[in-house]
Amino acid sequence: MFNIAKAFRSISIAWSGIITLIKEENNAKIHLASTILVIVVGMNLGFMAIEWLWISLAIAGVWMAELINSALENITNMVAPEHHPLAKKAKDFAAGAVLVMAIWAAFVFCLISFPHLWMRLVFSN
Numbered sequence: 001m002f003n004i005a006k007a008f009r010s011i012s013i014a015w016s017g018i019i020t021l022i023k024e025e026n027n028a029k030i031h032l033a034s035t036i037l038v039i040v041v042g043m044n045l046g047f048m049a050i051e052w053l054w055i056s057l058a059i060a061g062v063w064m065a066e067l068i069n070s071a072l073e074n075i076t077n078m079v080a081p082e083h084h085p086l087a088k089k090a091k092d093f094a095a096g097a098v099l100v101m102a103i104w105a106a107f108v109f110c111l112i113s114f115p116h117l118w119m120r121l122v123f124s125n
């Protein structure tokens with residue numbers, strides 16, 4: 001039978017994972033600042049629904065990549081606390097995944113915001 005209390009507990013645990021990430025990981029603080037900045041800029045420039053769809057996908061993608069990267073980092077640290085070439089590979093691959101998502105997110109943001117900025121410039125004169 002569906003247990004609503006268990007479902008809420010799972011959500012609460014997942015949320016606390018995100019909070020721990022923000023508290024402990026420097027990159028997550030950068031993602032948080034970028035997320036807030038993008039939302040503020042998007043609201044200011046008046047992004048349309050379809051544009052918010054892409055922006056939100058990009059933001060969620062970066063957060064997902066960072067969460068998975070940090071999970072893999074922790075598992076790697078547990079399995080191989082000493083220096084190991086495979087541990088290095090695992091961490092570097094996971095970090096690469098975050099970089100790929102961050103570059104794509106920056107591309108999406110530029111692609112969406114530049115035409116808005118351009119229109120602002122043209123019609124402000």
Ligand SMILES: Nc1ncnc2c1ncn2[C@@H]1O[C@H](COP(=O)(O)OP(=O)(O)OP(=O)(O)O)[C@@H](O)[C@H]1O
Nearest residue numbers: 025027073080081082083084085087088091092095
């Ligand atoms: N056990 C290890 N064996 C070999 N190389 C490692 C090991 N641990 C870390 N490294 C190398 O050092 C780099 C930095 O590792 P670290 O654990 O500090 O993560 P990080 O990249 O600083 O992540 P974050 O800043 O998100 O905490 C890794 O990307 C990897 O190249």
